[in-house]
Amino acid sequence: MGRDDGDPYRLRSDLSVQPRHAVITALAAEQNRDRLDLETPLYESLDPEALDSLLLHRPETDVSVTFSISDVTVTVWVEDEEHILVEVTDRTGEAGKPSYS
């Protein structure tokens, strides 16, 4: 995978996509898996409905949510009251340098 250097993966959706779906889509892309085949259900990390509620209750409120799942850290927030941004950062890359074969 070309992301060993620890660059965050970023996904931007418009507000018609629920935050929980944006997060799941971002995780699937980052894990290179189908959304139905992720390592763990999102519910094991946080309540997806609570996530949506926090972010969408008042879109004009600046809220960002950061949580860990599998080996990554996910941050999700609403940008400009128009888009949902999801950033996925691989935590395993933080501890050491990537190895080159």
Place this chain on the structure above:
Amino acid sequence: MSDAESDGENVEQNQRGASQAALLCSDGGSDLNRFFEALADNRRRRILIHLQQNDTVSLQDLAGVLADQEGIDHQSEAFKRLQVDLVHLHLPKLADYGLLAFDERTNIVSSESLPTAVEQILGLVADLEDTDGSIDSNKES
């Protein structure tokens, strides 16, 4: 609550089944809150109603049933999102509350014996609610 009373309560919970214990062993006094949260979604209510009539159902078949109720094309992104919601939200949440069992290896959903109150409310919901969650005020009880 004294130890004697709580022991009696625990024995009674074991006799009523693990599903009720899971629903009732919550953070003191908020049983009804958890119960309403579990049911506070139209799809979750219809999942439980389906399981009242079917002991087990595969994830795929359950998704198909729900999609057909909502008029969702099985090839659409909306269908995919429905499946995603089952796997990542509704099934783990309902299992957490002891209202069904979901085996992630086999993708089989199984019914659990439900508290009487849940059965009654589901019966009421089935009569009154349309598939999109709107209450059909024209229906007679």
